Amino acid sequence: MATESYDSSNIRVLEGLEAVRLRPGMYIGQTNEQGLHHLVWEVIDNSVDEHLGGHCDRIEVTIHEDNSLTVQDNGRGIPVDIKPEFGVSAAEIVLTKLHAGGKFDANSYKVSAGLHGVGVSCVNALSEWLHLEIWRDKQTWEQDYEIGVPKAPLKATGKSGSKRGTKITFKPDGSILTVTEFNFDTLSTRFRQLAFLNKGLTITLTDERQEGEGGAAFKTAEFFYAGGVSEFIKLLNKGKSTLHDKPMHFEGQREGPTGTFMIELAIQYNDTYGDQVFSFVNNINTIDGGPHLSGFRSALTRTINYYGTQAGLFKEKEQLSGDDVREGLTAVLSIKLPGAQFESQTKGKLTTDVQGAIATFVNEKLGEFFDKNPQVMKRIVSKAIDAYRAREAARKARDLTRRKGALDSGGLPGKLADCQEKDPERCEIYLVEGESAGGTAKSGRDRRFQAILPLKGKILNVEKARVDRMLGHEEIRAMITAIGTGIQSDFDPARLRYHKIIIMTDADVDGSHIRTLLLTFFFRQMQELILRGHVFVAQPPLYRIKKGKSEKYIKDDKEFTKEILRRATENVKIELPDATVMEGTELRNFLIQLDEFQQVFRRMERRLRDPRVVEALVNAEALDKKEDFAEKASVEKLHVAMTAVGLDAKLVHEEEHSSWRVIYKDPTNAERSIDVELASQPEYRRLRNFARQIAKFNNPPFKVVREGVVKDSVDNWRALLEYLKTEGTREINVQRYKGLGEMNAEQLWETTMDPEKRTLLKVNLEDIVQSDVIFNTLMGEDVENRRKFIEENALDVRNLDV
Amino acid sequence: MNCPICKKKVELTDPFMPFCSQRCKTIDLGNWASGKYVISSPLTPEDILETAVDTAEEA
Numbered sequence: 123m124a125t126e127s128y129d130s131s132n133i134r135v136l137e138g139l140e141a142v143r144l145r146p147g148m149y150i151g152q153t154n155e156q157g158l159h160h161l162v163w164e165v166i167d168n169s170v171d172e173h174l175g176g177h178c179d180r181i182e183v184t185i186h187e188d189n190s191l192t193v194q195d196n197g198r199g200i201p202v203d204i205k206p207e208f209g210v211s212a213a214e215i216v217l218t219k220l221h222a223g224g225k226f227d228a229n230s231y232k233v234s235a236g237l238h239g240v241g242v243s244c245v246n247a248l249s250e251w252l253h254l255e256i257w258r259d260k261q262t263w264e265q266d267y268e269i270g271v272p273k274a275p276l277k278a279t280g281k282s283g284s285k286r287g288t289k290i291t292f293k294p295d296g297s298i299l300t301v302t303e304f305n306f307d308t309l310s311t312r313f314r315q316l317a318f319l320n321k322g323l324t325i326t327l328t329d330e331r332q333e334g335e336g337g338a339a340f341k342t343a344e345f346f347y348a349g350g351v352s353e354f355i356k357l358l359n360k361g362k363s364t365l366h367d368k369p370m371h372f373e374g375q376r377e378g379p380t381g382t383f384m385i386e387l388a389i390q391y392n393d394t395y396g397d398q399v400f401s402f403v404n405n406i407n408t409i410d411g412g413p414h415l416s417g418f419r420s421a422l423t424r425t426i427n428y429y430g431t432q433a434g435l436f437k438e439k440e441q442l443s444g445d446d447v448r449e450g451l452t453a454v455l456s457i458k459l460p461g462a463q464f465e466s467q468t469k470g471k472l473t474t475d476v477q478g479a480i481a482t483f484v485n486e487k488l489g490e491f492f493d494k495n496p497q498v499m500k501r502i503v504s505k506a507i508d509a510y511r512a513r514e515a516a517r518k519a520r521d522l523t524r525r526k527g528a529l530d531s532g533g534l535p536g537k538l539a540d541c542q543e544k545d546p547e548r549c550e551i552y553l554v555e556g557e558s559a560g561g562t563a564k565s566g567r568d569r570r571f572q573a574i575l576p577l578k579g580k581i582l583n584v585e586k587a588r589v590d591r592m593l594g595h596e597e598i599r600a601m602i603t604a605i606g607t608g609i610q611s612d613f614d615p616a617r618l619r620y621h622k623i624i625i626m627t628d629a630d631v632d633g634s635h636i637r638t639l640l641l642t643f644f645f646r647q648m649q650e651l652i653l654r655g656h657v658f659v660a661q662p663p664l665y666r667i668k669k670g671k672s673e674k675y676i677k678d679d680k681e682f683t684k685e686i687l688r689r690a691t692e693n694v695k696i697e698l699p700d701a702t703v704m705e706g707t708e709l710r711n712f713l714i715q716l717d718e719f720q721q722v723f724r725r726m727e728r729r730l731r732d733p734r735v736v737e738a739l740v741n742a743e744a745l746d747k748k749e750d751f752a753e754k755a756s757v758e759k760l761h762v763a764m765t766a767v768g769l770d771a772k773l774v775h776e777e778e779h780s781s782w783r784v785i786y787k788d789p790t791n792a793e794r795s796i797d798v799e800l801a802s803q804p805e806y807r808r809l810r811n812f813a814r815q816i817a818k819f820n821n822p823p824f825k826v827v828r829e830g831v832v833k834d835s836v837d838n839w840r841a842l843l844e845y846l847k848t849e850g851t852r853e854i855n856v857q858r859y860k861g862l863g864e865m866n867a868e869q870l871w872e873t874t875m876d877p878e879k880r881t882l883l884k885v886n887l888e889d890i891v892q893s894d895v896i897f898n899t900l901m902g903e904d905v906e907n908r909r910k911f912i913e914e915n916a917l918d919v920r921n922l923d924v
Numbered sequence: 925m926n927c928p929i930c931k932k933k934v935e936l937t938d939p940f941m942p943f944c945s946q947r948c949k950t951i952d953l954g955n956w957a958s959g960k961y962v963i964s965s966p967l968t969p970e971d972i973l974e975t976a977v978d979t980a981e982e983a
Contacts, residue, residue, distance in 0.1 A: 395947065512947060515954020522957045582971060583964075589971050591963040598956050610953060611946075635963045642961075646928070646942060646952055891925065894942060897961075898928060 172197030190293035199258030257282035321350030372487035380461035412472030417480030449509035535600035559862035566867035626660035686850030719812035731788035757782035
């Protein structure tokens with residue numbers, strides 16, 4: 123380009139200048155502050171165009187005390203030769219003829235800003251005065267204007283040596299512009315943007331109206347970005363955490379409908395959910411986009427989908443949309459396009475069709491980058507997948523509250539058996555698992571104030587041989603609709619339809635799973651109902667004991683054991699070898715201790731895999747504290763006891779705790795250890811405590827005395843416990859309820875629903891935090907954790923209860 | 925505790941507890957709505973029997 127000449131023959135005149143002062147709005151938009159700064163953009167555009175042409179790397183802007191303003195560049199200088207058909211200098215034509223400028227000749231400038239294309243002549247026309255100075259071909263040239271009219275022709279005024287460039291100083295005309303004070307921030311914002319968009323260009327701004335910091339004469343700012351748009355990206359992402367350290371930066375040339383054009387693109391993802399994408403054409407921010415932006419967007423979506431598919435990151439049917447791939451995107455696209463066409467006066471939207479060219483560019487460059495940086499690619503794809511899933515989830519969440527499906531005329535779920543009472547304070551709703559239990563509850567309730575909503579919570583997955591406990595879409599919908607408060611941002615506790623929400627599930631593990639699901643749902647999505655004390659858990663009985671005409675309902679296993687042991691000790695005494703006789707409360711407490719001991723024993727047995735080892739631990743003398751394991755003699759005794767019952771065990775010294783341990787082989791031939799670590803387990807301590815408590819009376823054989831006569835003799839504590847449990851269930855009829863459905867309506871009312879007799883557990887937040895932890899483990903995606911949890915708690919329903 | 929969706933740390937006093945944000949809370953609701961939360965246990969003969977009875981009753 124430098125080889126082509128730039129003189130007056132390059133300048134073409136398009137239109138006269140007369141109308142500008144008459145209708146300034148037509149040329150600079152408005153005559154307010156915006157219009158005032160528009161004048162600066164017009165002037166600086168010429169200098170930036172010199173930079174785009176490769177002739178200028180520094181622009182200095184100065185605001186003077188009287189609000190006149192100077193723009194000086196080190197470009198080639200406006201041509202000064204006389205344009206034959208006008209008889210004046212080319213510079214004067216540029217300054218006085220509307221739409222005159224090198225930019226209208228594609229040979230001189232490949233691209234130009236174009237937005238402000240009315241030209242510097244407009245500025246001249248709207249200035250009280252304007253001073254032009256040009257350094258070109260070692261000469262200095264000067265000319266002065268008043269309201270656009272030259273006071274004299276352009277004149278050579280001195281020698282400039284090697285200095286080159288153009289300097290224009292103008293004072294906006296206060297009789298036309300309503301604002302004449304330049305704003306430092308407005309100017310610096312635009313200059314910073316120009317510096318980002320024009321890598322290597324330095325723009326300085328000096329404000330002679332204001333003192334600078336630290337004693338400097340004037341307030342100044344300098345903008346220079348060697349990294350170009352990448353540095354713009356860094357500024358936009360400042361303080362955000364990014365998915366990759368360095369912005370991607372792509373540059374290149376492509377062929378467009380108007381010839382070769384330059385593309386510069388920088389991309390960086392951060393972890394937010396918004397996007398910031400700026401597109402520029404010839405330094406103009408195209409806020410309404412256009413083919414260049416569409417090309418970028420479509421290529422981004424296509425490339426990310428392509429790489430995600432190649433890397434196998436999608437689950438079936440997942441297809442990322444533009445919105446998905448733009449979450450967290452910060453991007454700046456800048457093109458320098460010769461002959462750019464825009465849709466409207468404001469130039470917010472490009473119309474030149476470069477979509478295909480840009481799309482190809484982005485596909486190619488982004489693809490190359492992803493090939494070289496697979497880790498970054500995976501992070502970006504994963505982020506987009508998260509966005510996709512969030513959008514899908516939000517869509518499904520919205521569907522929940524759409525009015526469709528099984529609702530009755532009042533908008534309530536068809537499955538709901540509502541109550542007659544309308545005052546929410548007096549109303550209750552039972553959430554009942556299972557159709558049959560729901561049916562029983564419907565017959566048993568007091569329909570005046572009790573509503574029943576049966577929920578289906580169980581799905582057999584016969585193929586995979588498992589039972590899935592879950593609340594389906596319809597169940598969740600029915601529940602939300604019946605409760606009436608709405609959900610998420612629509613949630614309003616004032617619309618609550620029942621002040622007691624009662625979860626009623628079977629008293630078994632399955633029931634506790636459904637209960638956990640329901641509580642977790644309330645905790646996560648309707649927490650306020652818990653905080654306000656509206657959520658309860660019903661306590662259906664687990665046993666019914668019947669003797670003759672009297673009935674008794676019992677809520678759990680522990681209470682059941684107590685009850686039958688109480689019955690057993692009504693008629694029976696126990697005589698020990700030393701003639702001690704145990705009876706009544708003392709006997710009953712001993713038996714309850716035995717029962718608990720037996721449970722701890724079983725639990726230890728599951729851990730240690732061999733009852734003989736547990737027995738040896740029970741009988742060991744002093745093996746409780748850490749120090750006990752430091753005594754070789756104590757641990758040795760255990761070792762002897764274990765070997766005596768035929769266990770393959772050895773005594774080992776342990777450096778780590780300077781203590782002793784016994785290592786033995788369990789029935790599967792795996793090595794297990796009795797050591798300090800085991801002794802620190804609560805279960806171990808409970809086992810030892812119970813062993814001490816029962817020791818006093820654990821003195822077989824036990825003689826069973828009924829009505830003063832010795833009926834039997836049993837020779838160990840286990841047998842004694844068994845014997846008396848059987849004794850306690852004599853002459854009574856025991857029914858264990860596997861589920862609510864086994865009770866009839868009357869029984870369910872009497873035991874669980876009658877406000878006079880029932881016990882309800884009010885759910886509080888602490889219970890529920892715990893429930894959420896359990897829930898997370900139970901249903902979590904961490905399969906390994908879940909397997910461990912279920913294994914460890916397989917028979918321990920206690921841990922699943924809330 | 926950690927946000928059930930994104931695992932970010934959440935304090936008991938945070939406005940969306942146990943979630944970190946409205947967004948994660950919405951995702952959670954979407955998961956409920958699409959039956960993503962499942963507690964599974966091995967199938968027992970009783971389960972099969974019970975289902976057979978239920979199905980018969982429904983029919």
